[in-house]
Amino acid sequence: MNDSDNQAPVLPPAVLPGTPHIAYRGGELHVEGAALAALADAHATPLFVYSKAAMLQALDAYRRGFAGRHATICYAMKANSSLAVLQLFAAAGCGFDIVSGGELERVLAAGGDPAKVIFSGVGKTRAEMRRALDAGIGCFNVESEAELEVLSAVASEAGRTARVSIRVNPDVDPQTHPYISTGLKGNKFGVSHERALATYQRAASLPGLQVVGIDCHIGSQITQEAPYLDAMERVLDLVSEIEAAGIPIDHIDFGGGLGIDYNGDTPPAADALWSRLLARLDARGHGGKHLMIEPGRSLVGNAGVCVTEVLYLKPGEQKNFCIVDAAMNDLPRPAMYQAFHAIVPLQEAKQPAAEAYDVVGPVCESGDWIGRARRLDVAAGDRLAVLSAGAYCMSMSSNYNTRGRAAEVLVDGAQAHLIRRREAAADTFAHEVLLPS
Numbered sequence: 001m002n003d004s005d006n007q008a009p010v011l012p013p014a015v016l017p018g019t020p021h022i023a024y025r026g027g028e029l030h031v032e033g034a035a036l037a038a039l040a041d042a043h044a045t046p047l048f049v050y051s052k053a054a055m056l057q058a059l060d061a062y063r064r065g066f067a068g069r070h071a072t073i074c075y076a077m078k079a080n081s082s083l084a085v086l087q088l089f090a091a092a093g094c095g096f097d098i099v100s101g102g103e104l105e106r107v108l109a110a111g112g113d114p115a116k117v118i119f120s121g122v123g124k125t126r127a128e129m130r131r132a133l134d135a136g137i138g139c140f141n142v143e144s145e146a147e148l149e150v151l152s153a154v155a156s157e158a159g160r161t162a163r164v165s166i167r168v169n170p171d172v173d174p175q176t177h178p179y180i181s182t183g184l185k186g187n188k189f190g191v192s193h194e195r196a197l198a199t200y201q202r203a204a205s206l207p208g209l210q211v212v213g214i215d216c217h218i219g220s221q222i223t224q225e226a227p228y229l230d231a232m233e234r235v236l237d238l239v240s241e242i243e244a245a246g247i248p249i250d251h252i253d254f255g256g257g258l259g260i261d262y263n264g265d266t267p268p269a270a271d272a273l274w275s276r277l278l279a280r281l282d283a284r285g286h287g288g289k290h291l292m293i294e295p296g297r298s299l300v301g302n303a304g305v306c307v308t309e310v311l312y313l314k315p316g317e318q319k320n321f322c323i324v325d326a327a328m329n330d331l332p333r334p335a336m337y338q339a340f341h342a343i344v345p346l347q348e349a350k351q352p353a354a355e356a357y358d359v360v361g362p363v364c365e366s367g368d369w370i371g372r373a374r375r376l377d378v379a380a381g382d383r384l385a386v387l388s389a390g391a392y393c394m395s396m397s398s399n400y401n402t403r404g405r406a407a408e409v410l411v412d413g414a415q416a417h418l419i420r421r422r423e424a425a426a427d428t429f430a431h432e433v434l435l436p437s
């Protein structure tokens with residue numbers, strides 16, 4: 001995850017990263033059957049466009065991996081929590097991994113099944129716990145001993161039973177960006193391996209709780225298999241210990257984290273990864289358990305693009321800037337993690353570009369960049385597509401600089417559905433209150 005793209009290709013690759021559903025056809029960039037230029041004409045820019053087929057294809061890879069198993073795929077909706085995206089995964093039979101009461105309300109609004117919801121996160125409030133219990137969610141992924149005590153009290157008071165799984169921290173290095181590593185000892189997440197058994201014993205003794213599973217999540221944008229295998233071994237060691245202490249574990253949740261192709265990255269395919277993990281699970285005698293996973297990015301990341309218009313070219317002594325109408329409030333990943341997103345023209349380039357540009361947005365911060373030293377043949381008014389923008393872009397967007405959030409379109413074959421209207425300035429301050437005059 002870095003933007004050191006000195007070796008960036010001069011021409012956009014014929015096959016764009018990630019999915020065959022986003023490709024040039026007749027020289028024009030399409031998402032499935034829809035030309036992005038036509039969508040940008042109809043809905044203006046910046047505009048997020050998603051491919052339904054790409055999302056379902058990504059889901060199918062997991063499904064193939066789990067064929068014949070008792071498994072539940074809980075989409076980690078923080079990656080992209082737009083209602084229509086949730087609706088699509090709910091209709092496909094997915095559960096959801098949520099991290100706030102707000103996400104639960106989105107699942108319910110999109111027609112998701114609360115019984116397939118698991119609630120992760122280190123800082124659940126009492127009100128969030130109560131609402132989740134009333135909605136009948138499937139499981140709380142408890143992240144600390146203190147949280148266990150509070151959940152027990154909230155459930156007892158409500159006369160309900162909270163099904164719990166404890167998130168254990170397997171202390172493995174996922175070899176990814178430090179901000180998105182979560183399974184190391186120094187992270188705020190989960191209960192340490194050493195404290196896990198005692199925490200389970202405490203959970204089993206508390207009123208209002210029913211221990212049902214164990215959970216881990218080691219990080220995000222993981223492109224190697226080894227961290228998963230290591231984490232699995234560590235979790236299975238604990239499962240044996242906990243069960244030997246007389247506490248049955250019905251499900252094992254291995255979290256999310258599988259990476260996608262941003263810049264020639266080659267993460268394992270979900271089905272290949274899982275066939276190896278399942279072989280290991282079988283070898284250790286746990287293959288018959290209910291398995292759960294929480295993939296986010298790998299289901300939606302490569303399924304989306306952000307279309308943006310070039311506002312100005314600004315040649316400089318040291319570098320050239322290409323100023324576009326999308327910014328760090330729409331696409332926060334480069335500013336936050338120095339993340340790379342490919343940027344390609346909507347009309348396929350016919351010849352190598354002579355100039356390199358830093359592609360930047362209008363926000364008043366030097367950190368507001370989207371790509372550095374990109375070779376582009378562009379003029380003001382041209383439109384570009386920022387690729388692999390289906391995950392952690394719209395869901396992390398903000399109104400900084402009082403910029404309304406972009407519109408979103410979901411393409412299904414030749415049909416394009418507007419799934420989020422562009423925010424007007426008035427929408428961005430609708431909840432604010434003037435002082436009495």
Ligand code: LLP
Nearest residue numbers: 076120217220221256257294295296297392
């Ligand atoms: N489960 C838990 C408990 C998580 O914390 C996360 C992500 C996931 C599942 C899903 O992980 P995924 O399959 O999407 O890698 N904003 C960052 C990524 C933050 C990930 C946070 N947790 C980015 O843009 O790269």
